[in-house]
Amino acid sequence: MNANNFMQTIDELKELLRQDGQFETNTRPTSQVEILKETALCCELLYFEDFTFRKGSIAGDIYVTKIKDIFSQPKRKKYHPLNHPGPSVFNVNFKISECTGNEGVYSHKTQTITVHPDFNDFITLMHEMIHAYDDQMTHAQAEILTIMLYNKLKCKIKNLDLVLLAWAQYDNQKMLEQNGETAHEVLFLLKSLDLELRLELPVGTISGFFSKRKDTLQAPMGKIKIERISDNK
């Protein structure tokens, strides 16, 4: 799927949700920030069913077990089209503003996704959305998602173990921290890979930490080319 097709799908979904009365108003947003938030909600519906623990997703049964009270979430201020108790970008703040040295940034303190005006696209948005969901999860939720996404991706990426080992290596994590951002842990990489495969984007597009050579991780221990299983057929 190329960027134009993706945005066309998002725009069609926005219209459907608006006609169905699922957005706060039935008029189209006029500000760039409102458009960004609607895009984020549509991305959530289409590609973050796992991170929002929707029923039927790879970790979706977590909210229908008897221990659901442990994961109680703050009450939503307004009606939300997803209408489920999991993490969501619905109550996250959005900003379009220059962020020094970054295409986007997520602030844990203010629960705000900021997108640089020169990089206001779904790539930057999805990267920061991963941080926003991660910030709303319990450790147990992050752990179960890590296992589920690993199981999903291990049949799609032949050398996934090697890639994860390189990613988790101390020097690599220190390098990512030095880029001025928060956590880019194993779950972050797994979700980035999942999105890149689903959207048919070159590996590294969402995570942003791969070399320009397609599908190659630039880690301190050296370059690792991602070996997709479908590539070998």
Ligand SMILES: [Zn+2]
């Ligand atoms: Zn980041």
